[in-house]
Amino acid sequence: MNKALKSFVFYVALIAVWAIVARMKIWPPYIFPTPWGVGESLWAGFTDHSFWIAIAISMKRMLLGYGMSVVLGIFLGMVLAGNKFLEQTLGGLLVSLQSLPSICWLPIAVLWFGLTEKAILFVVVMGSLLSVTISMETGRKQLPRIYAMAGRNLGARGIRLFLHVTLPASLPYIVTGLKQGWAFAWRSLISGEMIFVSLGLGQQLMMGRDLNDMNLVIAVMILIIGLGYLVDGLIFKTIEKQLQIRWGLATAS
Amino acid sequence: MTPNRANTALQSVDHRGTARTTFHPHAGRDAAVISMPSHGVRTAKVSLRDICLSYATNNRGRLVALEKINLEVRSGEFLCIVGPSGCGKSTLLHLIAGLHGPTSGEIRIDGAPIEGPSTSRILIFQELGLFPWLTVAQNVEFGMHMKGVSRVERREKSREYLRLVHLYQFRDSYVHQLSGGMRQRVALARALATEPDVLLMDEPFAALDAQTRDLLHDELERIWSETGRTIIFVTHNVREAVRLGDRVVLMTFRPGQVKQEYEFDLSRPRRLEDVEVAGAAREILDDLREEINKSLEAEYGHE
Numbered sequence: 001m002n003k004a005l006k007s008f009v010f011y012v013a014l015i016a017v018w019a020i021v022a023r024m025k026i027w028p029p030y031i032f033p034t035p036w037g038v039g040e041s042l043w044a045g046f047t048d049h050s051f052w053i054a055i056a057i058s059m060k061r062m063l064l065g066y067g068m069s070v071v072l073g074i075f076l077g078m079v080l081a082g083n084k085f086l087e088q089t090l091g092g093l094l095v096s097l098q099s100l101p102s103i104c105w106l107p108i109a110v111l112w113f114g115l116t117e118k119a120i121l122f123v124v125v126m127g128s129l130l131s132v133t134i135s136m137e138t139g140r141k142q143l144p145r146i147y148a149m150a151g152r153n154l155g156a157r158g159i160r161l162f163l164h165v166t167l168p169a170s171l172p173y174i175v176t177g178l179k180q181g182w183a184f185a186w187r188s189l190i191s192g193e194m195i196f197v198s199l200g201l202g203q204q205l206m207m208g209r210d211l212n213d214m215n216l217v218i219a220v221m222i223l224i225i226g227l228g229y230l231v232d233g234l235i236f237k238t239i240e241k242q243l244q245i246r247w248g249l250a251t252a253s
Numbered sequence: 254m255t256p257n258r259a260n261t262a263l264q265s266v267d268h269r270g271t272a273r274t275t276f277h278p279h280a281g282r283d284a285a286v287i288s289m290p291s292h293g294v295r296t297a298k299v300s301l302r303d304i305c306l307s308y309a310t311n312n313r314g315r316l317v318a319l320e321k322i323n324l325e326v327r328s329g330e331f332l333c334i335v336g337p338s339g340c341g342k343s344t345l346l347h348l349i350a351g352l353h354g355p356t357s358g359e360i361r362i363d364g365a366p367i368e369g370p371s372t373s374r375i376l377i378f379q380e381l382g383l384f385p386w387l388t389v390a391q392n393v394e395f396g397m398h399m400k401g402v403s404r405v406e407r408r409e410k411s412r413e414y415l416r417l418v419h420l421y422q423f424r425d426s427y428v429h430q431l432s433g434g435m436r437q438r439v440a441l442a443r444a445l446a447t448e449p450d451v452l453l454m455d456e457p458f459a460a461l462d463a464q465t466r467d468l469l470h471d472e473l474e475r476i477w478s479e480t481g482r483t484i485i486f487v488t489h490n491v492r493e494a495v496r497l498g499d500r501v502v503l504m505t506f507r508p509g510q511v512k513q514e515y516e517f518d519l520s521r522p523r524r525l526e527d528v529e530v531a532g533a534a535r536e537i538l539d540d541l542r543e544e545i546n547k548s549l550e551a552e553y554g555h556e
Contacts, residue, residue: 146378146380146382147382147384149352149378149382150378150381150382150383150384151395152352152370153350153352153370153375153376153382154372154375154395154396154399154443154447155370155371155372155396155399155400155447156395156399160399164395164398164399165384168384168386168387169384169386171386246385246386246427247385247386247427247429248385248427248428248429248430
């Protein structure tokens with residue numbers, strides 16, 4: 001049995017078990033929802049456009065926040081890798097900050113920016129900035145010196161040396177960090193949206209709770225998982241694969 | 254092939270100019286007497302004056318890598334530098350490329366002191382440093398891209414140089430898909446495409462099998478005669494040096510100094526198996542052996 005068939009059978013069985021337990025009516029539907037109820041909720045959410053709007057808003061925040069943290073993280077990582085003093089001081093602080101759940105930045109964000117879009121972006125940036133920075137720093141340090149020397153030798157200087165040599169050369173080293181950064185940003189965004197009511201998928205989830213609508217809660221959770229999987233499994237996996245093939249780290253299959 | 258070619262001449266010049274020896278004086282024709290690297294020769298393409306390089310070691314004191322190197326390279330000359338490992342011959346190329354500065358001394362190109370790297374002096378690294386994220390053609394175009402040459406012109410030039418090294422059909426391949434000899438040729442095309450006056454080559458063929466190396470010797474000789482570039486070629490293989498060079502410079506083990514210079518008038522094209530090449534190589538090898546012993550002593554003598 002191939003892999004796709006296996007997982008198909010698994011999910012069908014999972015839903016079947018769920019349906020049977022729900023049918024037994026041990027708990028009321030607002031505690032234990034039915035698969036068809038969740039299905040209806042999904043359908044309703046997409047037909048009345050509320051899910052589309054929530055997805056669009058959440059994705060826009062992700063792209064903005066994640067984009068900012070990638071640019072900032074690459075810059076910070078480069079600075080840290082190039083400066084022994086900063087690496088030992090600021091670098092250590094950044095590693096210890098990584099143990100802080102990103103939602104802990106929300107109070108600061110709200111006090112600084114109020115209940116605005118900026119506050120949400122701040123939480124997203126803080127959620128993913130550290131992993132991008134740290135991976136860029138280690139990637140930059142692992143980078144063989146030969147590439148920069150060859151680049152300088154061929155006339156690349158300053159920002160051009162960075163864009164045409166250092167950045168592409170370190171990409172295989174930092175792609176894992178970029179992926180992790182995306183996952184952290186996604187988690188931060190949803191938690192931020194849940195607490196901080198202003199549209200988006202997190203708010204849809206909280207609306208389900210407020211309305212005692214378990215179907216909606218599960219439907220939105222499925223959406224969040226699905227979107228996360230889509231980006232991680234399709235976009236990042238493809239990029240990683242392409243990099244490996246191009247660099248000769250893996251063969252095309 | 255006659256074992257003794259009439260125009261064979263091998264001369265050796267003590268670098269300090271105090272002594273001149275002629276090892277193969279049987280040359281019938283008046284073997285061109287080498288002009289001593291006297292200061293201020295007008296035709297000098299590259300001139301090194303009193304180059305010293307030392308750096309701090311992590312335990313004690315300073316390590317003197319290069320000491321008072323004086324060397325002049327004529328325009329269009331093929332100069333080979335040989336020496337035991339650790340004599341600083343690669344470092345010397347890095348200095349000429351402008352990737353590092355010497356501790357003291359001066360490097361001049363056409364009489365003007367160098368300032369950092371320049372595309373008029375391209376170094377082919379021992380480990381090549383080809384960019385794995387670019388295709389073969391993009392690697393060759395890299396230097397021109399940095400110079401701001403237009404896309405159309407770049408494409409045209411890369412085609413020209415890839416044809417020169419017989420790799421045009423591999424223009425869209427990535428580096429890892431090529432064999433060692435092919436990578437070597439990509440590096441050569443990439444260096445030539447920036448149209449440097451001086452080509453610096455750091456043991457480029459050391460990692461190749463004998464057949465591929467022979468082939469690349471022929472190609473390099475052909476390209477050199479077609480393009481008229483000045484080449485400074487570092488190798489630990491004395492035969493290779495005699496096979497390729499107009500002149501061979503022997504360096505001493507740490508601190509690196511110029512021990513001896515040898516100038517030939519062997520006809521081209523040459524082959525590694527030529528009797529003249531072997532004979533000349535033997536003379537150099539005898540002098541080199543002394544330095545190799547010193548380097549071995551430094552490496553194993555303390556145990």
